[in-house]
Amino acid sequence: xxxxxxxxxxxxxxxxxxxxxxxxxxxxxxxxxxxxxxxxxxxxxxxxxxxxxxxxxxxxxxxxxxxxxxxxxxxxxxxxxxxxxxxxxxxxxxxxxxxxxxxxxxxxxxxxxxxxxxxxxxxxxxxxxxxxxxxxxxxxxxxxxxxxxxxxxxxxxxxxxxxxxxxxxxxxxxxxxxxxxxxxxxxxxxxxxxxxxxxxxxxxxxxxxxxxxxxxxxxxxxxxxxxxxxxxxxxxxxxxxxxxxxxxxxxxxxxxxxxxxxxxxxxxxxxxxxxxxxxxxxxxxxxxxxxxxxxxxxxxxxxxxxxxxxxxxxxxxxxxxxxxxxxxxxxxxxxxxxxxxxxxxxxxxxxxxxxxxxxxxxxxxxxxxxxxxxxxxxxxx
Amino acid sequence: xxxxxxxxxxxxxxxxxxxxxxxxxxxxxxxxxxxxxxxxxxxxxxxxxxxxxxxxxxxxxxxxxxxxxxxxxxxxxxxxxxxxxxxxxxxxxxxxxxxxxxxxxxxxxxxxxxxxxxxxxxxxxxxxxxxxxxxxxxxxxxxxxxxxxxxxxxxxxxxxxxxxxxxxxxxxxxxxxxxxxxxxxxxxxxxxxxxxxxxxxxxxxxxxxxxxxxxxxxxxxxxxxxxxxxxxxxxxxxxxxxxxxxxxxxxxxxxx
Numbered sequence: 148x149x150x151x152x153x154x155x156x157x158x159x160x161x162x163x164x165x166x167x168x169x170x171x172x173x174x175x176x177x178x179x180x181x182x183x184x185x186x187x188x189x190x191x192x193x194x195x196x197x198x199x200x201x202x203x204x205x206x207x208x209x210x211x212x213x214x215x216x217x218x219x220x221x222x223x224x225x226x227x228x229x230x231x232x233x234x235x236x237x238x239x240x241x242x243x244x245x246x247x248x249x250x251x252x253x254x255x256x257x258x259x260x261x262x263x264x265x266x267x268x269x270x271x272x273x274x275x276x277x278x279x280x281x282x283x284x285x286x287x288x289x290x291x292x293x294x295x296x297x298x299x300x301x302x303x304x305x306x307x308x309x310x311x312x313x314x315x316x317x318x319x320x321x322x323x324x325x326x327x328x329x330x331x332x333x334x335x336x337x338x339x340x341x342x343x344x345x346x347x348x349x350x351x352x353x354x355x356x357x358x359x360x361x362x363x364x365x366x367x368x369x370x371x372x373x374x375x376x377x378x379x380x381x382x383x384x385x386x387x388x389x390x391x392x393x394x395x396x397x398x399x400x401x402x403x404x405x406x407x408x409x410x411x412x413x414x415x416x417x418x419x420x421x422x423x424x425x426x427x428x429x430x431x432x433x434x435x436x437x438x439x440x441x442x443x444x445x446x447x448x449x450x451x452x453x454x455x456x457x458x459x460x461x462x463x464x465x466x467x468x469x470x471x472x473x474x475x476x477x478x479x480x481x482x483x484x485x486x487x488x489x490x491x492x493x494x495x496x497x498x499x500x501x502x503x504x505x506x507x508x509x510x511x512x513x514x515x516x517x518x519x520x521x522x523x524x525x526x527x528x
Numbered sequence: 529x530x531x532x533x534x535x536x537x538x539x540x541x542x543x544x545x546x547x548x549x550x551x552x553x554x555x556x557x558x559x560x561x562x563x564x565x566x567x568x569x570x571x572x573x574x575x576x577x578x579x580x581x582x583x584x585x586x587x588x589x590x591x592x593x594x595x596x597x598x599x600x601x602x603x604x605x606x607x608x609x610x611x612x613x614x615x616x617x618x619x620x621x622x623x624x625x626x627x628x629x630x631x632x633x634x635x636x637x638x639x640x641x642x643x644x645x646x647x648x649x650x651x652x653x654x655x656x657x658x659x660x661x662x663x664x665x666x667x668x669x670x671x672x673x674x675x676x677x678x679x680x681x682x683x684x685x686x687x688x689x690x691x692x693x694x695x696x697x698x699x700x701x702x703x704x705x706x707x708x709x710x711x712x713x714x715x716x717x718x719x720x721x722x723x724x725x726x727x728x729x730x731x732x733x734x735x736x737x738x739x740x741x742x743x744x745x746x747x748x749x750x751x752x753x754x755x756x757x758x759x760x761x762x763x764x765x766x767x768x769x770x771x772x773x774x775x776x777x778x779x780x781x782x783x784x
Contacts, residue, residue: 421694
C-alpha cells in the first residue's frame with residue numbers, strides 16, 4: 148500500500164490529529180528545556196554520532212564480543228535472519244502453555260509480538276532490549292523502574308545494531324536518549340541485567356542497510372522518537388501509513404532500505420516527507436534523514452529508468468530537464484506553457500489542471516502566468 | 529557591488545514581480561545589477577524528486593553559466609540552499625558558487641537593514657524550511673521587515689512548522705500536504721495579518737494557492753516585493769499589461 152493512500156483515512160480523524168499534535172508539542176517543550184539550556188548538547192551529539200558510526204563500522208567484532216560475554220554469564224545467543232525466524236526461535240525458547248509477558252520495544256513491534264507487561268507471577272517474559280553492552284553482555288532497558296528481575300524464562304530480543312561496545316559509550320548514549328527523547332538530563336530509572344538469558348539478535352534487512360554507504364547511518368538510531376515528535380507529516384498521518392516497520396521519519400528511511408524500493412510502500416515512503424529538515428535538527432545522533440530521503444528517492448527513480456514504458460512522471464521530468472538544458476528550448480517552453488496555462492485560467496487563477504497537475508488544483512489555485520516573464524521585462528527595460 | 533541575479537525558473541515564469549522587485553531594490557541601493565538570460569533552472573526540483581542525473585546536468589550548467597561572478601543573488605531560499613548544500617553532494621567540483629539569498633545579501637554582504645521601503649499593511653512572516661534550517665537565515669528577514677515604514681509585523685504562531693509544500697510532496701501526498709497548509713492558514717488567520725510574507729515563491733505558491741482557493745483575502749507576498757515598496761518618491765513601479773496584479777484576491781500579486 149502506498150503511503151499516500153494509507154494516509155487518507157488517518158487524515159479524517161481530527162481527534163487523533165489533535166492528540167498527536169498536543170503530545171508532540173509537549174514533547175518539544177520538554178526537549179527544548181533539556182537541550183537548548185544545555186551547553187554541552189552539540190558536543191554530546193557529536194560524541195554519540197561518532198560512537199554509533201564506529202560501532203556500525205566494526206559491528207562484527209562487537210557482536211562476537213557480545214556473544215562471548217553473554218555465554219560467559221550463562222546465556223545463549225540466537226541469530227534470526229528475519230521476523231518469522233525470530234518468532235520461531237522465541238516460540239521454541241518459551242515454555243509451552245505459559246503465556247509470556249512482554250516488555251515492548253521497536254524490535255518486538257517489528258517482529259509482531261504482543262503480550263501484557265510482566266508481573267510478579269510471570270513465568271516467562273520477552274524483553275525488547277534498549278541496548279546491549281558488548282564487553283559485559285549486559286541488557287539495558289532505559290526508562291524502566293521495576294527492573295528486569297523476572298523469576299522465570301527470560302528471552303531478550305534486539306536488532307544487531309543495538310549493541311554498544313562498552314559502558315563509557317553507553318553513558319553517552321543514555322544521556323542522548325534521555326535528553327532528546329524524554330527531555331530530562333538522565334532517565335531516572337535504567338534497568339540492567341547481566342547476560343543469563345536467551346538473546347535473539349535480529350537482522351531482518353539490517354545487513355543490507357549496512358552495505359549502502361549513503362543509507363547505513365539510519366542504523367545509528369537510538370530509538371528516542373524525537374524525529375517523530377517534530378515531524379509535521381507524522382503528526383497528520385500517525386504511525387499506520389508507515390507500514391509494519393518503524394513509523395515517522397526514521398521509518399521512512401529504514402523501511403525502503405530493508406524491504407526494497409520496488410513495492411508500493413518502499414517506493415512511496417522516501418516521498419512521505421517535505422524535506423523540511425526538522426528531524427535532522429533534533430536527532431541526537433545526527434542522522435541526516437532529509438539527505439537520506441533524497442538518496443532513496445534517487446534509488447526509486449533509478450529502479451524505474453529501465454522500464455520498457457516510462458511512467459508519465461518520468462516523461463514529464465525528463466522533458467522538463469531537456470527544456471531547461473538550453474536557453475532557447477527553455478524560452479520556447481516558457482512561452483508555450485504560459486500561453487496554455489492562461490487559457491485554463493479565469494480572473495488570474497487556474498482552478499483546475501488536467502493529468503498529474505490536477506493533484507495540485509484539487510485543493511489549491513495556481514496563479515495564471517503573467518504575460519511578461521522576468522526575462523522579457525529585462526530585455527525591454 | 530556588481531550583483532548577478534539568479535531569478536529562478538519559477539520566478540521567471542510565474543512571479544516576475546519578485547525578480548523586478550529585487551532589481552529595483554538593489555539598484556535603489558546603488559548597486560549594478562546584471563541578468564544573464566542563459567540561466568534556466570538550478571535543478572532543485574529534479575534533485576528532490578529523485579532525478580539525480582538530470583539535476584546534476586542542470587547544476588553543471590548553472591555553475592558554468594555563473595562562473596566569474598563574485599556575488600549572485602536569488603530571491604529563493606530553496607534554490608540558494610540547493611546550490612549551497614545539494615551541489616557539493618552531486619559533485620564536489622560544484623561547491624562554492626557564491627549564491628546568496630536576498631536577505632543574506634542585504635544584511636551580510638551589503639550591510640543594510642533599512643532599505644527605505646514603506647508598506648502600510650499588517651504582515652506575518654513565514655520562515656520557510658530552507659530559510660530556517662538549510663540556510664539558517666535566522667532573524668535577517670524579520671530585521672529587514674521591522675525596518676519597513678508603516679509595516680505592522682505580527683508574530684506567526686508555530687512559525688517553524690513546514691507549510692506542507694515540499695515540491696513533489698505537494699503532488700505525491702496531496703492530501704497530507706493540504707492538511708498541513710490548512711493548519712498553517714489557521715495560524716496565519718490567528719495573526720490578523722492581511723499579508724503573509726516569505727523568502728521563497730515556491731512555498732508562497734502553495735500557501736497563496738490555498739488562501740486563494742479559500743477566498744481568504746489574505747495575500748501571499750514575497751519579501752522582495754515588500755522591501756521594494758515605496759522606494760523613492762515615484763512609488764512602486766507598474767508594468768503595463770501585467771495581469772494578476774490588480775486583483776487583490778489573486779493567489780499572488782505584485783506589490784500593491
